[in-house]
Amino acid sequence: MASELDVRARLQRAGQEHLLRFCAELAPGPRAALLAQLELLEPEALREHCRRAAAACARPPAPAPDLAARLRPLPPERVGCASGVAPQTRRLWEEEGFHQIALNKVAVLLLAGGQGTRLGVTYPKGMYQVGLPSQKTLYQLQAERIRRVEQLAGERYGTRCTVPWYIMTSEFTLGPTAKFFKEHDFFHLDPNNVVMFEQRMLPAVTFDGRAILEQKDKVAMAPDGNGGLYCALADHQVLEDMERRGVEFVHVYCVDNILVRLADPVFIGFCVLRGADCGAKVVEYSEISPETARLRAPGGGLLYNAGNICNHFFTRDFLQMATREFEPLLKPHVAVKKVPYVDDQGNPVKPLEPNGIKMEKFVFDVLPFAKNFVAFQVLRGEEFSPLKNADSAERDNPSTARRALLSQHHRWALQAGAHFLDAHGARLPEQPSPPGSGEPPAICEISPLVSYSGEADLASHPEPRGWIPGHHDLLVSRDWRCTCEAGSSGPHSSWTWTRPGHCRPDSLLDLPAPGSPRLRKQPRPGLQGGKQAALSF
Numbered sequence: 001m002a003s004e005l006d007v008r009a010r011l012q013r014a015g016q017e018h019l020l021r022f023c024a025e026l027a028p029g030p031r032a033a034l035l036a037q038l039e040l041l042e043p044e045a046l047r048e049h050c051r052r053a054a055a056a057c058a059r060p061p062a063p064a065p066d067l068a069a070r071l072r073p074l075p076p077e078r079v080g081c082a083s084g085v086a087p088q089t090r091r092l093w094e095e096e097g098f099h100q101i102a103l104n105k106v107a108v109l110l111l112a113g114g115q116g117t118r119l120g121v122t123y124p125k126g127m128y129q130v131g132l133p134s135q136k137t138l139y140q141l142q143a144e145r146i147r148r149v150e151q152l153a154g155e156r157y158g159t160r161c162t163v164p165w166y167i168m169t170s171e172f173t174l175g176p177t178a179k180f181f182k183e184h185d186f187f188h189l190d191p192n193n194v195v196m197f198e199q200r201m202l203p204a205v206t207f208d209g210r211a212i213l214e215q216k217d218k219v220a221m222a223p224d225g226n227g228g229l230y231c232a233l234a235d236h237q238v239l240e241d242m243e244r245r246g247v248e249f250v251h252v253y254c255v256d257n258i259l260v261r262l263a264d265p266v267f268i269g270f271c272v273l274r275g276a277d278c279g280a281k282v283v284e285y286s287e288i289s290p291e292t293a294r295l296r297a298p299g300g301g302l303l304y305n306a307g308n309i310c311n312h313f314f315t316r317d318f319l320q321m322a323t324r325e326f327e328p329l330l331k332p333h334v335a336v337k338k339v340p341y342v343d344d345q346g347n348p349v350k351p352l353e354p355n356g357i358k359m360e361k362f363v364f365d366v367l368p369f370a371k372n373f374v375a376f377q378v379l380r381g382e383e384f385s386p387l388k389n390a391d392s393a394e395r396d397n398p399s400t401a402r403r404a405l406l407s408q409h410h411r412w413a414l415q416a417g418a419h420f421l422d423a424h425g426a427r428l429p430e431q432p433s434p435p436g437s438g439e440p441p442a443i444c445e446i447s448p449l450v451s452y453s454g455e456a457d458l459a460s461h462p463e464p465r466g467w468i469p470g471h472h473d474l475l476v477s478r479d480w481r482c483t484c485e486a487g488s489s490g491p492h493s494s495w496t497w498t499r500p501g502h503c504r505p506d507s508l509l510d511l512p513a514p515g516s517p518r519l520r521k522q523p524r525p526g527l528q529g530g531k532q533a534a535l536s537f
């Protein structure tokens with residue numbers, strides 16, 4: 001380890017010697033920790049970082065760029081659409097995507113280094129569960145979608161294939177995420193195919209360019225934004241790992257969209273067939289002004305209908321260029337934040353006003369370097385419901401995320417030919433609940449292991465997946481579980497999907513987990529506030 005003298009010399013070069021001002025009074029342990037942290041900060045880079053942060057902040061606020069005047073709609077030939085295209089075109093894209101997956105050429109990459117401040121949790125957002133009947137977390141839903149898409153591709157091409165899962169974490173999220181995955185047995189994925197790596201952290205800086213001490217023995221650090229991906233890929237030789245596995249196409253996505261379709265074959269296929277090096281899924285969701293948002297195209301549709309949802313396609317070749325050539329050209333974004341610090345007497349202070357600057361790069365900042373960028377429009381109700389805020393906010397909160405998923409599953413069940421019955425066996429109305437319209441008329445959660453995007457036609461399936469011959473009155477599968485409540489004030493019941501059709505209350509039988517010897521019978525908690533319903537085909 002470097003001596004205090006060495007570290008002091010390095011900090012002098014960076015103009016940041018004040019970071020050692022409490023060093024002399026620290027006990028050996030904290031002092032060693034501080035020196036170890038400071039040793040990692042490369043002097044020239046630190047000097048430049050602090051200078052740039054202060055300069056960016058000192059710049060008089062630029063006149064608001066006239067976004068409306070600079071915006072141009074995407075040329076139609078660069079835009080694809082998940083719905084509203086001819087079914088054979090969509091099938092063609094999907095087939096291409098499955099083919100690439102079956103060839104082991106597709107990976108998914110999760111950006112999970114963020115801190116979930118707005119949601120108000122201290123643990124990684126992926127560990128959050130929004131209150132589904134299954135109590136699955138975002139990480140589990142994502143893991144199961146990977147397993148299902150591998151299975152679907154494998155079945156089509158008579159092969160076993162792998163979609164490796166790369167997870168970018170940060171100092172805040174790596175430890176808890178790795179522990180959570182281990183505790184959950186990697187959700188039955190092969191741990192060799194789950195690759196976690198860590199993005200860099202950068203010091204928070206005062207308005208006059210001094211790195212901030214959060215505690216006497218600790219510099220205030222923050223992840224370098226989700227555009228830190230490009231440095232992190234290089235730091236941890238992630239692209240080399242992809243190359244070894246034969247991965248050519250990467251689906252990069254953010255952690256909080258409960259409806260995210262990992263390695264979506266339709267999106268992948270569309271991008272591959274268009275020869276794209278970069279792609280982005282888009283929905284009508286944007287931060288542009290209401291006036292601009294209302295502008296209409298000649299055909300009557302919205303002129304600007306392509307909001308970014310942090311859901312990207314990249315070729316591995318493009319990522320390689322991004323890490324080598326484009327990353328140094330990316331301009332950091334400045335965020336002015338309240339950063340806890342120690343004052344000159346060494347007292348911890350929680351500022352009430354913003355006092356510090358955090359510098360971040362964004363994952364989409366590389367898009368201008370693309371040679372062939374494409375956008376792919378998807379339906380918001382089917383593919384985008386982000387978990388950003390606590391329930392006290394009006395939108396993008398746990399309740400809206402839960403409702404979005406359950407409404408989708410209700411629609412899927414109806415499409416698959418299911419009927420929902422009330423306590424007296426009468427059918428519930430069968431209008432699919434339009435996206436965003438509150439609770440669905442019946443609560444029905446479908447496991448991603450059973451259906452990735454609404455497929456699995458149970459009605460015509462002679463032996464539904466997971467069906468155990470000889471157990472006609474048991475459930476179809478652990479995952480075709482339908483959980484309903486017998487009235488909001490009455491006792492809760494769990495209902496199973498049974499064959500040929502009706503849900504049975506009060507009992508739920510799980511298929512054995514792989515390797516376990518026999519069926520287990522488990523009571524399940526019901527849901528608050530659901531409607532009484534059963535399900536039949």
Ligand SMILES: CC(=O)N[C@H]1[C@@H](OP(=O)(O)OP(=O)(O)OC[C@H]2O[C@@H](n3ccc(=O)[nH]c3=O)[C@H](O)[C@@H]2O)O[C@H](CO)[C@@H](O)[C@@H]1O
Nearest residue numbers: 111112113114223224225226254255256308309310362386
């Ligand atoms: C910069 C970026 O992509 N912005 C997108 C992000 O906004 P938004 O402002 O919501 O971005 P977040 O801060 O939630 O970050 C998005 C993702 O990046 C990850 N993360 C963030 C910071 C970091 O240092 N490391 C890291 O891995 C987060 O864990 C998350 O998975 O999602 C919105 C849709 O939901 C999009 O409309 C925004 O265009």
